Amino acid sequence: MAVTGDVYNTGLLKRIFKYVKPYRAVFVWSVILTILLAAISPVRPFLIKYTLDHYILNGNYDGLVNMTMLMVFMLVLQSLIQYNHTLLTNTLGQSVIRDLRISVFNHITRLRLKFFDKTPIGQLITRTVSDLETIADIFSEGLISMIGDSLQVVVIVGVMFYTDWELSLVVLLPIPLLIMATRKFQKAIKVAFQEIRNEVSNLNTFLQEHITGVSIVQYFAREKQEYRKFYAINKRYRDANIRSNWYYSIFFPVVELISAMSLGLLVWYGAKSILSKPLDVTPGTITQFIMYLGMVFTPIRQLADKFNTLQMGMVGAERVFKVLDTDETTPNNGKQKPGKLEGNIKFEKVWFAYNDDNYVLKDLSFEVKAGETVALVGATGAGKSSTINILNRFYEVKKGDITVDGIHIEDFELDYLRNHIATVLQDVFLFSDTILNNITLNNPEITIEDVVNAAKKVGAHDFIERLPGGYQYNVMERGATLSAGQAQLISFIRALVHNPAILVLDEATSSVDTETELLIQKAIDNLMEGRTSIVIAHRLSTIQKADQIIVLDKGEIKEKGTHQQLLKLNGYYKKLYDLQFSSKGIAKV
Ligand SMILES: Nc1ncnc2c1ncn2[C@@H]1O[C@H](COP(=O)(O)OP(=O)(O)OP(=O)(O)O)[C@@H](O)[C@H]1O
Incomplete structure (x- = not known):
């Protein structure tokens, strides 16, 4: 500079x-x-x-x-x-x-x-x-x-x-x-x-x-x-x-x-x-x-x-x-913060580009009803992460509208919107702090009981209790002393205690042992229960259970439907399915 x-x-x-x-x-x-x-x-x-x-x-x-x-x-x-x-x-x-x-x-x-x-x-x-x-x-x-x-x-x-x-x-x-x-x-x-x-x-x-x-x-x-x-x-x-x-x-x-x-x-x-x-x-x-x-x-x-x-x-x-x-903060002019958010999500003719007019999402339209699960699938670079990143306004759409319960996402107060959408990413980031603080993110409204209940729900309570100091166990930088599966489970508890109306989940592709895999699958089911979920799905079980699968290709929706409907179509999804999923049920890519 x-x-x-x-x-x-x-x-x-x-x-x-x-x-x-x-x-x-x-x-x-x-x-x-x-x-x-x-x-x-x-x-x-x-x-x-x-x-x-x-x-x-x-x-x-x-x-x-x-x-x-x-x-x-x-x-x-x-x-x-x-x-x-x-x-x-x-x-x-x-x-x-x-x-x-x-x-x-x-x-x-x-x-x-x-x-x-x-x-x-x-x-x-x-x-x-x-x-x-x-x-x-x-x-x-x-x-x-x-x-x-x-x-x-x-x-x-x-x-x-x-x-x-x-x-x-x-x-x-x-x-x-x-x-x-x-x-x-x-x-x-x-x-x-x-x-x-x-x-x-x-x-x-x-x-x-x-x-x-x-x-x-x-x-x-x-x-x-x-x-x-x-x-x-x-x-x-x-x-x-x-x-x-x-x-x-x-x-x-x-x-x-x-x-x-x-x-x-x-x-x-x-x-x-x-x-x-x-x-x-x-x-x-x-x-x-x-x-x-x-x-x-x-x-x-x-x-x-x-x-x-x-x-x-x-x-x-x-x-x-x-x-x-640097005036690159997300504009926060919205005032809406309804008492309860149902979680009806609607994308209408959404276009998005990171740079100028180089569109990575093109004319995206789909709807997720409150409580339903949508699975996003597609080859690498198809636009799955971009789709979730624009929902919580990490990036702004160029054209089109995204609404939650009929309210334009820009009309929500930004903190309100983000507080109601919990995002769980593949790469779990843990701070050098206690497990407890990593879960509550220092939110004083979340009690230890909330944390323990959530941990029990995702099946992580026992392993946390076994750590020296339990919930007070100090995580080393970026969670280096925990296994990938344990870190995943902690990120699930983090999402759960924040009790979001909407869950955005980028399923991890990293392979874990069968026992942990079952634990994670169960945890994901619990996590999605009763809330609207958008999942970048890498697990066959998640895809099969999804109310709707959106198949993305080069930023466009190629196919939409349930797992069975899409298989019957025998089109792009079928090819992707045959190509991506191993017998274990985890995507190869
Ligand atoms: N921060 C960024 N700046 C510029 N371009 C980006 C950025 N992030 C992603 N892209 C581009 O946007 C396109 C869509 O990427 P995106 O990450 O949404 O794909 P994806 O389907 O999530 O892929 P993957 O399965 O590999 O994570 C890609 O061409 C990618 O190169």
């Missing part, structure tokens, strides 16, 4: 500051402490000059003690301010990104599947973790510190000119050189940082995909090839980092060189003045100026760095806001 985040992009800054609003007081205090730190910075060198010229050179011991105490007090004060300043700016940065992270997560979970079809998950993780961290740095290391550093430079240069304008002019002569070097550095490092951000995103995407798909890599013994790919991405990331460090390794010595020039000028001019009588410049002033030089050069050098931190933060913010601006 091209990144153009610009420090001068006031629109972007304004947007970031919207998130600062709740922490206005913290922000204001941070700025006040920054100003205070800048204002008191010239005091210590001034006190040293005064002590040297008036007490040390004159041998005034009492004055020396008083001044030392004053300096210790100033140091303690400065440390206290610094401590609170660091604490406040960090709190501000972290609070802002916590809120932003919540917004991003909320937004992502509402985006429609189409968005995820084209956005790598690793990229989204980069947005919500590392890109957001760069925004926190705007506050902890960027913007507020920049205000402080600029102020410090202005105040110190002012005090220098006030103390001795001629000496100031001489020692600050190399400053234009420093400004030129800084500008060049900023430009180069901006590009280098953008490269780093892009490479981090690539690295995360690659890692996420390859750790998730590690079994495929191992099944096909592709470790070496994947290693090579990873090596290349890793190398690009390393090179981008080295490039940015290279700019630093040049910039810092250049700044040192320029500051040495200033110091040289100071020593030359100061010594010349001390040697000439009467004394123009006192030893105290020279000591004071040596300290001031450090206090001018260091912030100018740091300004370049902080400017880049700010720049990185802006790039990060631009990427994060881009996700927030």
Whole structure:
């Protein structure tokens, strides 16, 4: 993704500051402490000059003690301010990104599947973790510190000119050189940082995909090839980092060189003045100026760095806001939420395409009466999954109407519609959480009794009870510690406790042992009982029991009817049936 985040992009800054609003007081205090730190910075060198010229050179011991105490007090004060300043700016940065992270997560979970079809998950993780961290740095290391550093430079240069304008002019002569070097550095490092951000995103995407798909890599013994790919991405990331460090390794010595020039000028001019009588410049002033030089050069050098931190933060913010601006949520303008949903489903001349006019469903019309079961069958790519994905509005139809109980699906409140359609997919997804939470999905209205009853109904209670901790058993990532059949049964309980009027089921094709197969068949029967079901059927038993079979071919309905009717037709279904079903009754495809 091209990144153009610009420090001068006031629109972007304004947007970031919207998130600062709740922490206005913290922000204001941070700025006040920054100003205070800048204002008191010239005091210590001034006190040293005064002590040297008036007490040390004159041998005034009492004055020396008083001044030392004053300096210790100033140091303690400065440390206290610094401590609170660091604490406040960090709190501000972290609070802002916590809120932003919540917004991003909320937004992502509402985006429609189409968005995820084209956005790598690793990229989204980069947005919500590392890109957001760069925004926190705007506050902890960027913007507020920049205000402080600029102020410090202005105040110190002012005090220098006030103390001795001629000496100031001489020692600050190399400053234009420093400004030129800084500008060049900023430009180069901006590009280098953008490269780093892009490479981090690539690295995360690659890692996420390859750790998730590690079994495929191992099944096909592709470790070496994947290693090579990873090596290349890793190398690009390393090179981008080295490039940015290279700019630093040049910039810092250049700044040192320029500051040495200033110091040289100071020593030359100061010594010349001390040697000439009467004394123009006192030893105290020279000591004071040596300290001031450090206090001018260091912030100018740091300004370049902080400017880049700010720049990185802006790039990060631009990427994060881009996700927030993705307007690919499912429109939710419907208001209908009837007290009871019967579950009469009607597809009328439905056309659907994932991309433009490349229709994968063409002129689909069928009806499922409340409580009936419809089995969708067809070769791979015929459009079965697409049909179920448009019913719960994961994707929007292009033409035609889908109604439930005579109400257009778009006229339902979206949550209501989805709460009344339970979808059980082939690939069961289980979260790293307890079995109980995986079933209830943290819905507080579902009680443990509901869960146990549903588990008994699908015949899974016994196996869950046998797990260590029973319903509190912690499922490892994506259910890795459960068998495919057990995971299926848990997904059935999940659907059952949500008590949907409509059940959408994509039957798993993965083979399980005969005992589990019987258990699953029984569970499916229980699941479908008393509700309207649309099933992508892979089991002969499901197909035989279905009230209606819809045979899809290349997105069109080829045949419709019961199993017996369609067999009698001796047409497409018969061929498909002969081709697909083994004696075991599970589809081969
Ligand atoms: N997210 C997507 N984006 C673009 N095209 C898609 C997407 N999902 C499916 N398709 C295409 O839509 C067509 C229908 O696919 P669909 O998944 O509905 O078929 P299916 O009958 O469920 O197949 P299978 O039995 O293999 O699951 C296919 O040509 C497929 O390539």
